[in-house]
Amino acid sequence: MTALAAPDTQAHRVRTAIETLRTRFGDRVCTTHSVREEHSHGEALDISRLPEAVIYAESTEDVSETLRVCHQHRVPVVAFGAGTSLEGHVTPPEHAISLDLSRMTKIIAVNTDDLDCRVQAGLTRQSLNANIRDQGLFFPVDPGGEATLGGMCATRASGTAAVRYGTMKENVLGLTVVLATGEIIRTGGRVRKSSTGYDLTALFVGSEGTLGVITEIQLRLYGLPETVSAAICQFTNLDDAVATTMQLVQIGLPISRVELLDEVQMGASIRYSRLENLKPLPTLFFEFAGAPDAVSEQVRTTETIALDNNASGFTWADTAEERSRLWKARHDAFWAAKSLAPGALVISTDCIVPISKLGVLIAGVRRDIDASGLQAALLGHVGDGNFHALLIAENSDDGRRRILELDRLIVGRAQSLGGSCSGEHGVGVGKQEFLETEHGDGALSLMRALKHTLDPDGILNPGKLLPAGRVYGREASLNS
Amino acid sequence: MTALAAPDTQAHRVRTAIETLRTRFGDRVCTTHSVREEHSHGEALDISRLPEAVIYAESTEDVSETLRVCHQHRVPVVAFGAGTSLEGHVTPPEHAISLDLSRMTKIIAVNTDDLDCRVQAGLTRQSLNANIRDQGLFFPVDPGGEATLGGMCATRASGTAAVRYGTMKENVLGLTVVLATGEIIRTGGRVRKSSTGYDLTALFVGSEGTLGVITEIQLRLYGLPETVSAAICQFTNLDDAVATTMQLVQIGLPISRVELLDEVQMGASIRYSRLENLKPLPTLFFEFAGAPDAVSEQVRTTETIALDNNASGFTWADTAEERSRLWKARHDAFWAAKSLAPGALVISTDCIVPISKLGVLIAGVRRDIDASGLQAALLGHVGDGNFHALLIAENSDDGRRRILELDRLIVGRAQSLGGSCSGEHGVGVGKQEFLETEHGDGALSLMRALKHTLDPDGILNPGKLLPAGRVYGREASLNS
Numbered sequence: 001m002t003a004l005a006a007p008d009t010q011a012h013r014v015r016t017a018i019e020t021l022r023t024r025f026g027d028r029v030c031t032t033h034s035v036r037e038e039h040s041h042g043e044a045l046d047i048s049r050l051p052e053a054v055i056y057a058e059s060t061e062d063v064s065e066t067l068r069v070c071h072q073h074r075v076p077v078v079a080f081g082a083g084t085s086l087e088g089h090v091t092p093p094e095h096a097i098s099l100d101l102s103r104m105t106k107i108i109a110v111n112t113d114d115l116d117c118r119v120q121a122g123l124t125r126q127s128l129n130a131n132i133r134d135q136g137l138f139f140p141v142d143p144g145g146e147a148t149l150g151g152m153c154a155t156r157a158s159g160t161a162a163v164r165y166g167t168m169k170e171n172v173l174g175l176t177v178v179l180a181t182g183e184i185i186r187t188g189g190r191v192r193k194s195s196t197g198y199d200l201t202a203l204f205v206g207s208e209g210t211l212g213v214i215t216e217i218q219l220r221l222y223g224l225p226e227t228v229s230a231a232i233c234q235f236t237n238l239d240d241a242v243a244t245t246m247q248l249v250q251i252g253l254p255i256s257r258v259e260l261l262d263e264v265q266m267g268a269s270i271r272y273s274r275l276e277n278l279k280p281l282p283t284l285f286f287e288f289a290g291a292p293d294a295v296s297e298q299v300r301t302t303e304t305i306a307l308d309n310n311a312s313g314f315t316w317a318d319t320a321e322e323r324s325r326l327w328k329a330r331h332d333a334f335w336a337a338k339s340l341a342p343g344a345l346v347i348s349t350d351c352i353v354p355i356s357k358l359g360v361l362i363a364g365v366r367r368d369i370d371a372s373g374l375q376a377a378l379l380g381h382v383g384d385g386n387f388h389a390l391l392i393a394e395n396s397d398d399g400r401r402r403i404l405e406l407d408r409l410i411v412g413r414a415q416s417l418g419g420s421c422s423g424e425h426g427v428g429v430g431k432q433e434f435l436e437t438e439h440g441d442g443a444l445s446l447m448r449a450l451k452h453t454l455d456p457d458g459i460l461n462p463g464k465l466l467p468a469g470r471v472y473g474r475e476a477s478l479n480s
Numbered sequence: 481m482t483a484l485a486a487p488d489t490q491a492h493r494v495r496t497a498i499e500t501l502r503t504r505f506g507d508r509v510c511t512t513h514s515v516r517e518e519h520s521h522g523e524a525l526d527i528s529r530l531p532e533a534v535i536y537a538e539s540t541e542d543v544s545e546t547l548r549v550c551h552q553h554r555v556p557v558v559a560f561g562a563g564t565s566l567e568g569h570v571t572p573p574e575h576a577i578s579l580d581l582s583r584m585t586k587i588i589a590v591n592t593d594d595l596d597c598r599v600q601a602g603l604t605r606q607s608l609n610a611n612i613r614d615q616g617l618f619f620p621v622d623p624g625g626e627a628t629l630g631g632m633c634a635t636r637a638s639g640t641a642a643v644r645y646g647t648m649k650e651n652v653l654g655l656t657v658v659l660a661t662g663e664i665i666r667t668g669g670r671v672r673k674s675s676t677g678y679d680l681t682a683l684f685v686g687s688e689g690t691l692g693v694i695t696e697i698q699l700r701l702y703g704l705p706e707t708v709s710a711a712i713c714q715f716t717n718l719d720d721a722v723a724t725t726m727q728l729v730q731i732g733l734p735i736s737r738v739e740l741l742d743e744v745q746m747g748a749s750i751r752y753s754r755l756e757n758l759k760p761l762p763t764l765f766f767e768f769a770g771a772p773d774a775v776s777e778q779v780r781t782t783e784t785i786a787l788d789n790n791a792s793g794f795t796w797a798d799t800a801e802e803r804s805r806l807w808k809a810r811h812d813a814f815w816a817a818k819s820l821a822p823g824a825l826v827i828s829t830d831c832i833v834p835i836s837k838l839g840v841l842i843a844g845v846r847r848d849i850d851a852s853g854l855q856a857a858l859l860g861h862v863g864d865g866n867f868h869a870l871l872i873a874e875n876s877d878d879g880r881r882r883i884l885e886l887d888r889l890i891v892g893r894a895q896s897l898g899g900s901c902s903g904e905h906g907v908g909v910g911k912q913e914f915l916e917t918e919h920g921d922g923a924l925s926l927m928r929a930l931k932h933t934l935d936p937d938g939i940l941n942p943g944k945l946l947p948a949g950r951v952y953g954r955e956a957s958l959n960s
Binding site for chain 1: 642687
């Protein structure tokens, strides 16, 4: 036999890393096709690639060991939670390892007195809430799907309750993060506020696995409200529904949720969720929570403002069952829209604008939709100015192309109104093309510099979030 | 004459930079002793050094031009607003330029419909509030002093209203920042939430001028509440006052402010602010704001909980005049404490703990104070777990030494209870020694790496915030 130098290709390096990891983790290193398939995409099914292996981590130390090995062999690593992300975040690049954190579901501590807890990143928000309910506590951020809290951190998730409680950004107090080298750091802490250094917690929240892997999270919790009330009201035109929401936000009414469904979405939801007493009209879903008198007052104020804006058909849901039926209808909106054209392709857009621009935006989007000839249902977290269009087309390459073309028009409209191309789904692969318009070359070049600082070899979820381009300070450092 | 190479000393470089800047800015480059003296320190008078010159910027472009010149000549630059910082943040290092932004007081835009505004960094919060009051709006973050909004961003300021409205972190939507090279970037935007990239806004908020100079700020605003009510109640022991606050926070009562003054502070405030109907006992100051029924309900609930915890002497202040007298007494607490020992040195500590630890912490701090033989008044933003001890000693080197010794004990106690060495004043020079205990070597090494990335030549407020130490990734990059 001839002695040959080991080939230093990506394919070889990932094989070496997998062998090394297998000696450490045994059958928690999985290379069967079905498991690799499960980890090849999130909910955006078209952005898909098999990882070379899936590692099931059970602790921060496991994540650290995996990253140490991948760092040594320069192998890309993609953290994976519940696989519910919508913009291709968890799709591996070539010759990569998928690092599955879904077994890390421990609730490490719940501090009832301080309204906080520490959990492992693979825990879902539903599991957390089921576990803390009997202590009178809940975690409010609600993106709809059964996401892991680590994934929600990574994408800076929000959802229907953000208008009252904020997003993950406002509700994460601290993190344990494994850096590209495998080094474990802790950020933030248990206190409600602090002025002692750069806000590393905020740097990792929304970084989509590109700066480090989040393994533990310190979360704010809230006491279950004494009283909860929900309602629906309907409008003959969308502007009145938007005006109602704007006025409620402007007077500072601490509403828990306010969701808008347009006439197309309502038509679908009435059929899908059997809301027979409602009409296919623009509709607001409200939730109020707090002390009894405060809730009554919010309800009265809301009714007054809505009626002033020509609302009709107020339906109140005061029991837990009625409320849950109502909100299930809202959460099933995607499936209801899908039922408009069985077998069709449905893709959700995700724009946000300052609330005063929402009416203009939606009117423009309706025109774009009509011109496109596609079907579309609109719904939104209207209290934040965040809205989704569920775009429906034939399930084909042409259908997909038409949807993406329409999405570009919608995003362009939102950005030209001072908005953002993603309120809550994140960038992943799908939104990269819009980032330069949104942030400018300067801010993007600084983001790239941060990426290079934290992950100089580019092993952390490469190809996600940041489009290629100038790196701040790179020219200077070459000269120095 | 012999031709000599120009000396490349710090002193020479700063002179060259000043000459260059003078050709650009004329008499807005100021080198008179009195102006330099004004810019030699914040409110921590003992940490003082004259800058070589003061530049008065009037625009983002002025700041950019100044940094471009200072970058070229590697001259340190310290941004200066109102000079109210407490930890030595604005004290220049040797051979530095002080960049004064206090003339940048423009309100660029107020968006009533969206509850936001954009202002220049030199505007004070008082000026902003005076300007937007007639539009029914206010900005709630209230650190007490007449600080600039840029300075408040830089130190991640908070104050009495943070329990309800959050700190600068929660209320800054976006920034214009000038980087070390003079490049101007914009971060964030006008939308309420966004998931499109690293949170650069949060990176600069709290960075104390060490990563860039903030020149414009997009702020959240709030509608003036319909009803405001204030109250005081007194307790025979501090534990009951703390227990009252904890219970109010735990039930999620949306109180606007809740401030604790201990018996020493109350004794001083009664004399200083003529609160004759009150006793020198531990006292809570409350403020409630919102819709009328909600406020009445909050008031009733608070009274019930306080009385359950043995409160007495409830005093209600429903008129604006009574409220303002009450809150003036709270805001004058520092001066009241100073009046306990005229001519003495008074230094404010600034710790924060999870609220459940506040009682234990304060009891321990009282023991430390008694053992030290110094006088001290305690007061705090007790709803956040944030408290200040006003430590009083003879105005001498020995007095200062005794205060700093006592402060170390207090910080150590807070940190050992899961707390932070600064809730709101920031790190500056004064708190650097506590950062390693608080964040660990890993997080600190990452902060240093961020500093090196944004400011490789170390010209932005050098010597502040970060103690010297390991830089994440530095070893790796030397090897590669």
